[in-house]
Amino acid sequence: MATKPPETFLSRTWDYITDTQIWRSIFRHGMPSNSRNRALAVMSNVFLHLHPVKIRKSGVRLKFTWCMGGLTFFLFLVETFTGLLLMFYYRPTVAYAYMDIIDLAEQVPLGIMREIHRWGAHAMVITVWLHMFRVFMTGSYKPPREFNWNVGVILLVLTLLLSFTGYLLPWDQLAIWAITVGSNMARATPLLGHEGPGAQLLALGDVKMVHAGSDARFALLGGRFVGEGALLRFYVLHCVGIPLVAGILMAVHFWRVRKDGGISGPM
Amino acid sequence: MADEKDSAQPQVQGTPPAAPPQPVPAAAPKPDVSRRAFVWSLPVGWAAFSAACASSLIATGRFLFPNVLFEPPQAFKAGFPSEFNVGEVDVRFKDAFGVWIVREGEGFYALIAVCTHLGCSPNWLSAENKFKCPCHGSGFYRTGINFEGPAPRPLERARIVLADDGQILVDKSVKFQQEKGEWTNPEAFLKA
Numbered sequence: 001m002a003t004k005p006p007e008t009f010l011s012r013t014w015d016y017i018t019d020t021q022i023w024r025s026i027f028r029h030g031m032p033s034n035s036r037n038r039a040l041a042v043m044s045n046v047f048l049h050l051h052p053v054k055i056r057k058s059g060v061r062l063k064f065t066w067c068m069g070g071l072t073f074f075l076f077l078v079e080t081f082t083g084l085l086l087m088f089y090y091r092p093t094v095a096y097a098y099m100d101i102i103d104l105a106e107q108v109p110l111g112i113m114r115e116i117h118r119w120g121a122h123a124m125v126i127t128v129w130l131h132m133f134r135v136f137m138t139g140s141y142k143p144p145r146e147f148n149w150n151v152g153v154i155l156l157v158l159t160l161l162l163s164f165t166g167y168l169l170p171w172d173q174l175a176i177w178a179i180t181v182g183s184n185m186a187r188a189t190p191l192l193g194h195e196g197p198g199a200q201l202l203a204l205g206d207v208k209m210v211h212a213g214s215d216a217r218f219a220l221l222g223g224r225f226v227g228e229g230a231l232l233r234f235y236v237l238h239c240v241g242i243p244l245v246a247g248i249l250m251a252v253h254f255w256r257v258r259k260d261g262g263i264s265g266p267m
Numbered sequence: 268m269a270d271e272k273d274s275a276q277p278q279v280q281g282t283p284p285a286a287p288p289q290p291v292p293a294a295a296p297k298p299d300v301s302r303r304a305f306v307w308s309l310p311v312g313w314a315a316f317s318a319a320c321a322s323s324l325i326a327t328g329r330f331l332f333p334n335v336l337f338e339p340p341q342a343f344k345a346g347f348p349s350e351f352n353v354g355e356v357d358v359r360f361k362d363a364f365g366v367w368i369v370r371e372g373e374g375f376y377a378l379i380a381v382c383t384h385l386g387c388s389p390n391w392l393s394a395e396n397k398f399k400c401p402c403h404g405s406g407f408y409r410t411g412i413n414f415e416g417p418a419p420r421p422l423e424r425a426r427i428v429l430a431d432d433g434q435i436l437v438d439k440s441v442k443f444q445q446e447k448g449e450w451t452n453p454e455a456f457l458k459a
Contacts, residue, residue: 177402181385219331223338 050254052262059263064138068131072159073250075124079162082117083239090169092235094228097171121163128159140264148256151249158246165238171231179234180226186217193217339364342438344430348459351375356391356409366425366437367391367398369409375457376450377425377437378411384418398422411445421445427457 005011017023029040042048058064089108090100105111132152135141141149168179187195191202194215202209212224222229257263300308343364351357351370360366365388367378378398380388387402397414398407405416412421426441435457443449450456 177387180387181402184386213336214332219328222331222333223336225338228337229333 050251050258052258055262056265058266064266065263066130066134068127068134072124072127072131073254075120075127076246076250078120079117079124080243082113082120085113086117087239092169092231094171094231097169097231101170101172121166125159125163128156132156138264138266145256145260145264148253148260151253151256155246155249155253158242158249162238162242162246165234165242168226168231168234169238176226179230183217183220183226183230186220187215189216341440342436344432345377345435345437347434348375348429348457356393358391360437361388361391364437364439366439368427368435368437370459372459373456374459375427375435376411376455377427379423379425379439379442381423382418383413383420383422384416389422424450424455426454428454429457 018027028044030037032038032041039053042051042053086104089104091097101114104114135149135152164179164182167182168175187193189196191198192210192215193199194208194211194217196215199210199215200208212218218224220230220233221227222233343360345357345360345366345368351368353370353372355370357368357370360368361380365380367380369376369378382389382400382402382405384400384403384405387400389398389400389405389407392399396409398409398411399405400416400418403417405413405418407413407418407422410421411424413419421444424443424445426438426443428436428438430436441454443452443455
């Protein structure tokens, strides 16, 4: 004989809240107290539905996954949030950039915000490499997961590019010369770099199509050297361009984990 | 089946039925687009669409290359030859134009202040009589020849000539590399 729990003030209030139209318009299923409702809770939520409804027991074992993918995503969220706050104070111009970074540490309340962003960036590069290492060591790149491995490789490159573009923004000597050295690699781009192989082929008679003022490095820097144009371009890429692409690819990445059969089991 | 369809028509009870409109034999409506025109429109349409996409892509790429640069010009006038002291490396034009002008007994040459290792700006150390790069320690003699550190080749020289008004004209867009034997070019060295 089923006994009904006694009605209390709390249970009556709870029943009232969960019976309102507002509540029922948000949650279109009962409490997740049985497997059907638990599945519905995941499937009817746009964010959770990227994740599998059910995962293997090994999938939550820390020794198996290291939680490195999850930590990388968490750090991406930390970087997005702290980066957004930094954008309220930082102006990406040659006249202001360096002093704004100093002010962020010395004048702005909670001056540690920029350090959180910087350390979070370092940590994200480390976790994304460890995630890749784990996926490799557990053989999780094998079919049917080879497509997702490639998405992951692109995300790795985007993470490194986020670090690279963020490197320039403090606009100190280290930043300027590091980006000078780094972007000089683009000179050697095949066909598109003016010192790269094949660039000489792209010429109309004596007129070179690819020169220092028209090659890949120039497009990246918006000029012949690391100056005002480079600072603004790197800022836009760092704050909008790359995070946008990375966010879309992350959605694909997580969704493909589900579609490819969840987190791979131990071998 | 036809009976059912007919009976489904609403019937107004009690009034004499008006003369039903004679069904016009259904002539096939003349299509707005003929079959021939439609088939021809496919490649034309796709070609136009592809051209629009391609030109948008090219225009977007072109957008990345500004027409006006707020950078110092590649060529500049460095004053009259008499303003330079024999045996000195002139550093006045390094910050603005990235060029050292060296006055030797026989004439002038312009060294481009970009390290041939990874592109940093070396400094002229007059006490040690050498150019030294702060990034990775490459060293160059006053001629521009590399002798220490990771730099793989000598500094590049820029075109240096006399302008019509008698001033020295340096043009960085024309470069001369020692390892290609280009320093013997008459425009790489301005005879005094």
